[in-house]
Amino acid sequence: MQINWFLIGIGVTATVVLLFRDWRLTFPALLLNYISLAFFLAEQQFVAPDLILLGQMSTLVLVKLITGVAVTLILTLTALTFSREYGLENLDEFGLSELRRAARTAQRQRASQPFQLGDYVVPFWAGVLALFASTALPWIYAIAPTPAADFAWYWLLLTGVLTIATASDMLKIGLGLLLCASGVDTLYTAVVSTPNASGLNVIPLALLSHVHILLALAIAYLSGLLYGRLKTLELNELYKR
Amino acid sequence: MLYLLLIFFPIAMAASAFVLRKNSGMAISVALGAVITMMLIAAQIPLDDPTRFLGVTLTLNALNRMFMLLFLALAGFAIVGAWHLPHGENFVPTALLMLSEVCAVLLLQNPFITTLLLAVTGLSAVLAIVDLPAGTSSLVGTRAIAAALKYMVLMVLSATLMYIAFVLTDIFRPGELPGRLSLSHFILALLAVSFALRLALIPFHAWLIDLMEHAEPLVVALVITLLNTSSLLVLLLAFQSFPTLLIDNEGPLAVMRIGSLLSAVLGAGLSLGAGSLRRALGYLILYDCGMVFYGLASVSSLGLAGAVFGALNQTLAVLLLLVSLSLLERPDGRPPGVLRRDLLRRWPVAGAGLLAGGLALIGIPPLGGAMSRLLIYQAAAEKGWIELLALLAATLLAGLGLARAAHERLLGPSEDEAAPEPLMLGETELDRPAPRRLAPEPRSAAALTLILLLICLSIGLYPGPLLATIDGAIRELAFIRAL
Numbered sequence: 167m168q169i170n171w172f173l174i175g176i177g178v179t180a181t182v183v184l185l186f187r188d189w190r191l192t193f194p195a196l197l198l199n200y201i202s203l204a205f206f207l208a209e210q211q212f213v214a215p216d217l218i219l220l221g222q223m224s225t226l227v228l229v230k231l232i233t234g235v236a237v238t239l240i241l242t243l244t245a246l247t248f249s250r251e252y253g254l255e256n257l258d259e260f261g262l263s264e265l266r267r268a269a270r271t272a273q274r275q276r277a278s279q280p281f282q283l284g285d286y287v288v289p290f291w292a293g294v295l296a297l298f299a300s301t302a303l304p305w306i307y308a309i310a311p312t313p314a315a316d317f318a319w320y321w322l323l324l325t326g327v328l329t330i331a332t333a334s335d336m337l338k339i340g341l342g343l344l345l346c347a348s349g350v351d352t353l354y355t356a357v358v359s360t361p362n363a364s365g366l367n368v369i370p371l372a373l374l375s376h377v378h379i380l381l382a383l384a385i386a387y388l389s390g391l392l393y394g395r396l397k398t399l400e401l402n403e404l405y406k407r
Numbered sequence: 408m409l410y411l412l413l414i415f416f417p418i419a420m421a422a423s424a425f426v427l428r429k430n431s432g433m434a435i436s437v438a439l440g441a442v443i444t445m446m447l448i449a450a451q452i453p454l455d456d457p458t459r460f461l462g463v464t465l466t467l468n469a470l471n472r473m474f475m476l477l478f479l480a481l482a483g484f485a486i487v488g489a490w491h492l493p494h495g496e497n498f499v500p501t502a503l504l505m506l507s508e509v510c511a512v513l514l515l516q517n518p519f520i521t522t523l524l525l526a527v528t529g530l531s532a533v534l535a536i537v538d539l540p541a542g543t544s545s546l547v548g549t550r551a552i553a554a555a556l557k558y559m560v561l562m563v564l565s566a567t568l569m570y571i572a573f574v575l576t577d578i579f580r581p582g583e584l585p586g587r588l589s590l591s592h593f594i595l596a597l598l599a600v601s602f603a604l605r606l607a608l609i610p611f612h613a614w615l616i617d618l619m620e621h622a623e624p625l626v627v628a629l630v631i632t633l634l635n636t637s638s639l640l641v642l643l644l645a646f647q648s649f650p651t652l653l654i655d656n657e658g659p660l661a662v663m664r665i666g667s668l669l670s671a672v673l674g675a676g677l678s679l680g681a682g683s684l685r686r687a688l689g690y691l692i693l694y695d696c697g698m699v700f701y702g703l704a705s706v707s708s709l710g711l712a713g714a715v716f717g718a719l720n721q722t723l724a725v726l727l728l729l730v731s732l733s734l735l736e737r738p739d740g741r742p743p744g745v746l747r748r749d750l751l752r753r754w755p756v757a758g759a760g761l762l763a764g765g766l767a768l769i770g771i772p773p774l775g776g777a778m779s780r781l782l783i784y785q786a787a788a789e790k791g792w793i794e795l796l797a798l799l800a801a802t803l804l805a806g807l808g809l810a811r812a813a814h815e816r817l818l819g820p821s822e823d824e825a826a827p828e829p830l831m832l833g834e835t836e837l838d839r840p841a842p843r844r845l846a847p848e849p850r851s852a853a854a855l856t857l858i859l860l861l862i863c864l865s866i867g868l869y870p871g872p873l874l875a876t877i878d879g880a881i882r883e884l885a886f887i888r889a890l
Binding site: 258323362363364367368373377388391396 | 526
């Protein structure tokens with residue numbers, strides 16, 4: 167039996183996104199996920215190769231790689247600039263004091279919440295559940311032309327949904343949404359390129375990449391707003407006040 | 408060329424309005440000019456004359472043109488309303504951006520593209536939800552951020568489910584693969600859940616109530632009128648493109664009908680117990696969404712005509728309701744922090760607009776919703792008296808909910824009339840401060856409310872021309888003929 171390293175890459179990177187909370191780990195994992203997915207699509211040859219770059223590949227792969235790099239860059243730049251303050255010049259004294267209070271609360275919370283293994287229990291078991299489902303569903307309800315493609319899209323979609331369900335901060339929710347979008351992207355490319363389907367069209371493919379980038383921008387914008395307001399990305403703080 | 412102009416011209420004008428965003432008057436004028444130009448372009452496009460662009464078909468049928476003109480007119484009204492009503496710094500450019508996306512949804516006949524465009528409209532709306540007025544000295548509310556996040560997550564999930572459904576329809580061949588869950592059932596279930604999320608049917612309604620409570624009413628109006636109604640038209644397109652989904656799915660369609668019935672009844676019931684005016688109006692809108700979806704799920708020419716008429720009425724009534732609400736919530740010159748119960752006396756035009764909008768939403772004659780309700784009730788009667796009774800009960804509850812909200816906030820006695828105090832020793836009339844004169848409603852917003860109210864009334868009194876257009880468009884639908 168031949169090992170599909172790109173499929174393993176998709177699986178492992180999505181697991182890192184599901185399990186870990188630190189963006190320094192999850193963002194590189196997201197980039198690797200996009201790269202693995204692009205090369206997986208190239209390897210499965212859903213689209214005929216039309217480019218010679220590191221061997222024969224289709225333009226589609228290049229588009230997916232550019233999308234992945236753009237999405238990761240947007241999110242990383244946002245995370246790196248969280249410490250900067252914007253738009254304070256218009257705020258009155260009440261607003262400024264509220265910001266100071268939020269910063270103090272966030273600092274206290276960070277100090278009182280050390281690393282706890284318990285935080286990873288629910289994501290871990292969610293990952294196990296997703297693994298069982300993604301392994302079983304390609305046999306129970308096959309949709310894509312190959313079991314590998316079926317596993318890839320089921321896995322991406324399920325880890326995406328479970329990442330959203332178990333997320334405790336806004337960036338994690340965004341990563342879950344991006345994984346869901348990747349799952350749908352894989353399904354579309356795999357299924358619609360089959361001979362008995364309508365065939366891939368350039369506009370939906372372009373729009374899919376566009377949606378990935380817009381989604382990353384929306385997540386970055388909301389995360390920036392939340393951090394600027396509460397000095398934390400924790401969702402429980404969002405609903406507490 | 409005209410098709411592309413309708414899509415790309417508002418984007419260019421949105422960029423201009425964004426540059427001018429600090430100068431609100433100028434941005435509104437530019438946007439209004441753009442909307443009028445778009446209406447002229449939309450009127451010039453020949454009907455049912457498809458054209459191809461990059462392998463995608465663009466066309467405009469009678470129904471979509473009617474809704475496109477309606478959306479443009481309503482967006483124009485909302486932009487005029489922004490002159491005096493509170494709105495964010497980027498409201499005007501975002502509204503133009505959403506208009507461009509909605510026009511693309513109505514023009515493009517590819518389900519994959521329309522699904523992605525619906526997702527993009529949701530992301531654009533997020534920008535408007537968390538928007539603050541230019542130069543504001545306050546911070547964006549955490550609840551507004553939470554509402555935007557919830558909206559974004561649910562809209563992306565809805566688009567994901569919709570996209571999977573359309574991918575499956577692409578390979579669906581009736582009668583294939585026996586022995587597992589029918590693909591047509593699965594596709595219909597995915598479509599039902601995804602559109603229930605977009606149309607805010609109970610239990611997928613949380614985003615709408617949050618938006619009602621924490622976002623500016625003008626933004627909520629755009630989300631409900633433009634985005635929800637265009638989603639409904641996409642569902643019609645899906646039924647039209649894949650009629651086989653409806654033919655062997657009697658059971659799942661019954662489930663969809665019952666789901667929408669429950670949504671209407673629960674929405675109306677919750678409006679009775681709502682703690683605030685905004686929440687009560689949100690639940691009334693939920694009730695109306697349930698009624699419209701019921702008409703669609705009945706898959707009969709009567710029900711569909713009722714649903715389309717209801718969607719049209721909903722766009723007008725919701726804009727009227729929310730413009731009126733925005734006027735009612737303005738600082739009125741009296742001491743703040745007091746829950747006023749005399750809003751109809753204080754703001755007569757806005758109060759009347761709110762009442763009329765609520766009545767139109769419930770379908771009380773002679774307002775616009777009456778005809779749509781009549782058609783939906785007829786469609787329900789064809790399915791059985793239990794469904795008809797449930798719909799009538801929902802309407803009764805919604806009426807009671809509106810009556811309660813009106814009693815608590817609108818119809819109370821005037822709170823301005825202070826008893827004249829006798830003159831004190833040595834005091835003359837001239838020593839007393841001048842009697843307080845409260846400012847009237849802003850003229851442009853009051854005129855806008857009155858125009859919307861008159862439109863609702865005239866549609867209710869003369870529904871014939873609209874009904875004929877809708878009926879003609881419904882009869883053209885292939886799945887109605889097939890059924």
